[in-house]
Amino acid sequence: MIFESHAHYDDEVFDEDREELLASLAGHGIGTVINVGASLAGCRATLELTKKYPFVYGAMGVHPGETQELSEDGVVWLREQCSQDKIVAVGEIGLDYYWKEPDPVVQKKWFERQLELAREVGLPVIIHSRDAAKDTLDMMRALRAEEMGGVVHCYSYTKELAREYLNMDFYFGIGGVITFKNAKKLKEAVAYIPLEKILLETDSPYLSPEPNRGKRNSSLNLPYVAEAVAELKGVSSEEVVEVTRQNAERLFHLEEGHTDKTSD
Numbered sequence: 001m002i003f004e005s006h007a008h009y010d011d012e013v014f015d016e017d018r019e020e021l022l023a024s025l026a027g028h029g030i031g032t033v034i035n036v037g038a039s040l041a042g043c044r045a046t047l048e049l050t051k052k053y054p055f056v057y058g059a060m061g062v063h064p065g066e067t068q069e070l071s072e073d074g075v076v077w078l079r080e081q082c083s084q085d086k087i088v089a090v091g092e093i094g095l096d097y098y099w100k101e102p103d104p105v106v107q108k109k110w111f112e113r114q115l116e117l118a119r120e121v122g123l124p125v126i127i128h129s130r131d132a133a134k135d136t137l138d139m140m141r142a143l144r145a146e147e148m149g150g151v152v153h154c155y156s157y158t159k160e161l162a163r164e165y166l167n168m169d170f171y172f173g174i175g176g177v178i179t180f181k182n183a184k185k186l187k188e189a190v191a192y193i194p195l196e197k198i199l200l201e202t203d204s205p206y207l208s209p210e211p212n213r214g215k216r217n218s219s220l221n222l223p224y225v226a227e228a229v230a231e232l233k234g235v236s237s238e239e240v241v242e243v244t245r246q247n248a249e250r251l252f253h254l255e256e257g258h259t260d261k262t263s264d
């Protein structure tokens, strides 16, 4: 079964058919979903989804583009939610200089605070980094993110930078972009990164792979991503599905017989 490591099923574009869609995933080979919070409201909705669906786990965090809403009270609330049963990561957190909104100074402040939160609660992090390669890596090093571990979601940087994240023992979230014809740099990076450090993700509803590019994305498109990774790695897509599932279960502490995240 495919492990979907990054989706936003709380997004309003799923309001019309969320229940049907989520109910259909298992029949299409999708076994587990991490629903990732991107705002405080998104985190609340994520908690609801984890309670409603046995196969949905959650991450609690505020996306860099939403950090203007954060305050120390917000972080206290996030910390409380992190102790709930099916919350397995802090994220998505990071820096986004493509949209320099809010100001990078604000983004950095709350990235640092949420990295500290991950350390406090002992959870791995889900990193969002866009056009902010240097600052992201500098901050993660300064805050010793390798001690928390985590995944760089929707990895979009070079193979050289991938080496730096591998040195920190991080994972790489690979999604629909890998199927795009012009994704040369990413294809080089994925060819380089060991399969044991790759997670499959969609970032639904965004970044739909070929042949559904431009449409609303869902975990149902993950076989296209698995196929593209398999081609680059010279293995079967079944192997990609199996190894990336094991990777995600290891990172998020969901190994069989080890489902209570507090037990280790």
Ligand code: NI
Pocket (backbone or CB within 6 Å): 006, 008, 036, 038, 092, 203
């Ligand atoms: Ni996302």
